[in-house]
Amino acid sequence: xxxxxxxxxxxxxxxxxxxxxxxxxxxxxxxxxxxxxxxxxxxxxxxxxxxxxxxxxxxxxxxxxxxxxxxxxxxxxxxxxxxxxxxxxxxxxxxxxxxxxxxxxxxxxxxxxxxxxxxxxxxxxxxxxxxxxxxxxxxxxxxxxxxxxxxxxxxxxxxxxxxxxxxxxxxxxxxxxxxxxxxxxxxxxxxxxxxxxxxxxxxxxxxxxxxxxxxxxxxxxxxxxxxxxxxxxxxxxxxxxxxxxxxxxxxxxxxxxxxxxxxxxxxxxxxxxxxxxxxxxxxxxxxxxxxxxxxxxxxxxxxxxxxxxxxxxxxxxxxxxxxxxxxxxxxxxxxxxxxxxxxxxxxxxxxxxxxxxxxxxxxxxxxxxxxxxxxxxxxxxxxxxxxxxxxxxxxxxxxxxxxxxxxxxxxxxxxxxxxxxxxxxxxxxxxxxxxxxxxxxxxxxxxxxxxxxxxxxxx
Numbered sequence: 001x002x003x004x005x006x007x008x009x010x011x012x013x014x015x016x017x018x019x020x021x022x023x024x025x026x027x028x029x030x031x032x033x034x035x036x037x038x039x040x041x042x043x044x045x046x047x048x049x050x051x052x053x054x055x056x057x058x059x060x061x062x063x064x065x066x067x068x069x070x071x072x073x074x075x076x077x078x079x080x081x082x083x084x085x086x087x088x089x090x091x092x093x094x095x096x097x098x099x100x101x102x103x104x105x106x107x108x109x110x111x112x113x114x115x116x117x118x119x120x121x122x123x124x125x126x127x128x129x130x131x132x133x134x135x136x137x138x139x140x141x142x143x144x145x146x147x148x149x150x151x152x153x154x155x156x157x158x159x160x161x162x163x164x165x166x167x168x169x170x171x172x173x174x175x176x177x178x179x180x181x182x183x184x185x186x187x188x189x190x191x192x193x194x195x196x197x198x199x200x201x202x203x204x205x206x207x208x209x210x211x212x213x214x215x216x217x218x219x220x221x222x223x224x225x226x227x228x229x230x231x232x233x234x235x236x237x238x239x240x241x242x243x244x245x246x247x248x249x250x251x252x253x254x255x256x257x258x259x260x261x262x263x264x265x266x267x268x269x270x271x272x273x274x275x276x277x278x279x280x281x282x283x284x285x286x287x288x289x290x291x292x293x294x295x296x297x298x299x300x301x302x303x304x305x306x307x308x309x310x311x312x313x314x315x316x317x318x319x320x321x322x323x324x325x326x327x328x329x330x331x332x333x334x335x336x337x338x339x340x341x342x343x344x345x346x347x348x349x350x351x352x353x354x355x356x357x358x359x360x361x362x363x364x365x366x367x368x369x370x371x372x373x374x375x376x377x378x379x380x381x382x383x384x385x386x387x388x389x390x391x392x393x394x395x396x397x398x399x400x401x402x403x404x405x406x407x408x409x410x411x412x413x414x415x416x417x418x419x420x421x422x423x424x425x426x427x428x429x430x431x432x433x434x435x436x437x438x439x440x441x442x443x444x445x446x447x448x449x450x451x452x453x454x455x456x457x458x459x
Contacts, residue, residue, distance in 0.1 A: 001253045003039030003223045004244065005077060005199070007237050008268065009067070010042040012227035015203065015235040017280045019051040021271075023063050029267040030070035036260040038074055039223050040110055043067050044103070045078035049086040050432055053439045061106055061424040068107030075109040077138075081339065082115040083122040083375075083401050087431045088340040090373060092404040093125045099427055100129040106424070112199075114140035114172055116341040119375035120160045121399050127164045138199060139166035143173040143186075145296055146334035148379045154186060155193045168197040168223070171216075174338045175298035176205035180215040187219035197222040202237070205298070207288040209238045210246075217247065228261070230268040234286035241265060295322050296329075301342045308350055317353050324349040331385045332369065333377030344369055359388050372396045419444060 013021040033041060044064050052060040068076060083090045085099050103111065111130045115122040118141065130137035139161030141154055158169050169190055171178065178186075183200070190198050200216045200223070202209045213224050225237050232239035241261050244254045275281035291302065305322070309315050328349045335341040344365050352358045368374065370386050372395045386395075396403065405411075412433075413426045419440040420426050429436040 001255060002217055002221070002247055004240060004254060004256060005040045005042055005223055005225045006033065006036070006038045006240060007042045007225050007227045008231045008264075010044060010046055010048055010079065011201075011225070012231040012236045014047050015237075016231055016285050017275045019047045020055065020275070020280055022056045023058060023066060025271060027066070027070065029264055030067060032260055032263050032267070034071040034074050035257060036074075036264060037255040037257045039255070040075035040077040041071065042077045042079065042112075042225070044076070044108060045080055045086060045112075049428075050435065053428065053432060054435045057439070057442070059424075059439075059443075060428070061102070064103075064106045064108070076107050077110040077112060078103060078108050080111050080113045080126055082113055082126050084116075084340065085431060088343075090122075090401050090404065091430070092406060092408050093401055094406060095408055095427070095430055096125045096401075097129040098409065098423065099431075100126055100135075101133050102424055102427055104130070104133040104135045108135060110136045110138055110167075112138040112140050112170055112172075113166075114142050114170075114338070115375065116142060116338050117335055117375045117377055118142050118157055120157065120164070122375045122401075123161065124164055125401070127161070127166055131165045131167075136167040137165065138168045138170050139164070140170040140172040140201075142336035142338050143171055143178055144175070144334070144336035145177055146329075146378065148334055149336075151185060151189050153378075155189050158190050158193055162194040162196060166196065168199055169194065170199040170201055172338075173200075173202040173212075174336075175292050175296065176203040176208060177292065177296060178202050178212050179208055180211040183212045183216040184219045187216045187221050191220045199223040199225070201225040203235055203298075204233045204238055204288070205235050206290055206292050210243070213238060213243060214246070217252070228268055229265050230272040234284075234288070236285075291322070295326055296337065297322070297325055297346075298337055298342060301337060301346050304343070305346050305350065308347070312350075312354065314354060317350075320353045321346075321349050324352050328352065331382040333379040333381045335377060340365075341369075341374070359385055362389050367393075370395070373400045375400070416440065 009026060013019055049060045052058040052063055083096060085091055085096060113123055113126045127137040127139065141157060171186060187198055198221045200213060200221045202212055226240040226243055227237040229239040229241050244256045247254055292298065306318055309318055309321060325345060328345050329335065332345060337345060347363060348366055351361045355361050367389060370381055370389050371393065408430060409426060412430050413420060416426060416429055425440060
């Protein structure tokens with residue numbers, strides 16, 4: 001049997017429409033999705049948390065609780081950035097533990113946990129707390145290609161995650177780089193190394209995804225991430241219905257209800273049309289872009305590079321920045337290009353090109369990366385580059401999270417005062433302070449206005 005994780009409520013809409021899908025847009029279809037027979041639905045984590053607060057005026061915790069209530073029979077899944085939680089910097093261990101516990105309490109069944117550098121030291125606390133909270137920890141490989149990202153090293157990583165107690169292994173291919181052959185070889189190697197279900201996650205960016213999934217399934221993959229057809233393709237995942245049809249023809253049981261899939265697709269078609277019409281969904285996002293195979297840059301990172309250069313009136317430097325990006329990545333120890341390392345590497349490449357001198361203008365984030373605050377890099381950082389960036393500053397030893405203050409939660413709680421109604425509000429503030437404070441103040445003002453209006457009505 002091959003099972004399906006549906007991504008339309010998280011990664012599919014994040015990849016195609018920048019996560020601008022409010023709860024009210026998909027609420028009516030949740031009961032049908034609950035009948036579809038999915039292995040799980042990815043509904044939370046990634047950018048959803050930030051976007052809910054920043055753009056959709058939604059409490060992400062309340063959103064999760066409402067999805068949970070509407071889908072009692074389906075496992076709900078989220079994406080967690082290990083020690084970074086849902087933000088872009090490291091957090092103390094106690095905050096990671098609190099966040100994991102709160103996520104499970106509010107409705108999450110499966111937490112997919114990854115680290116941008118594949119540093120297991122950044123995974124272990126989140127994995128341990130997920131297991132202790134009664135949810136499944138799915139350990140994710142941030143898949144990439146480099147001289148140090150070998151089959152043997154991936155198997156070593158998988159064995160380390162298995163020893164930590166993960167309930168499944170996910171091959172997380174954020175750039176669509178995983179080829180059919182490499183998928184077959186990697187899935188086979190993982191299945192030989194550990195007795196755990198293997199989940200495959202990829203994007204259609206490069207056009208390889210459908211073939212990659214078929215070869216992965218042939219090698220023994222147990223679960224694949226797909227998106228209902230209106231929100232599939234391009235920078236999103238392959239279509240749920242297409243792969244279900246193809247795999248059934250090969251004799252696999254998918255457990256999916258074809259009638260439910262038809263209703264779900266019919267529901268999301270006009271929503272896709274709406275986002276196309278208002279410009280949120282760029283038609284380019286639905287096309288195949290093989291540049292990623294050459295530069296190994298995710299589609300979203302490509303568009304960010306172009307956007308950044310446009311803002312600086314330097315669009316003519318795009319090709320130069322593209323060529324500089326792999327060079328910066330090599331200097332930085334071949335990090336997988338996923339949040340936040342994709343931003344660090346991309347921004348550094350742009351700065352190098354604009355300055356006309358490599359590593360002349362360096363951000364505080366790159367300095368932190370070179371100090372070791374993001375974890376152990378897959379390969380050593382170019383020592384000459386490190387010295388140019390850090391000077392006499394010594395790299396840190398051990399886990400950076402252990403150097404962070406232990407009173408983060410209490411200080412945040414004190415700062416918010418009456419604005420925070422519960423632990424979840426405090427955790428939101430710790431993840432995104434200015435955005436959450438603005439949201440909580442708006443919520444308070446709205447509640448006070450409603451209260452005033454009600455009193456006047458009574459009088």
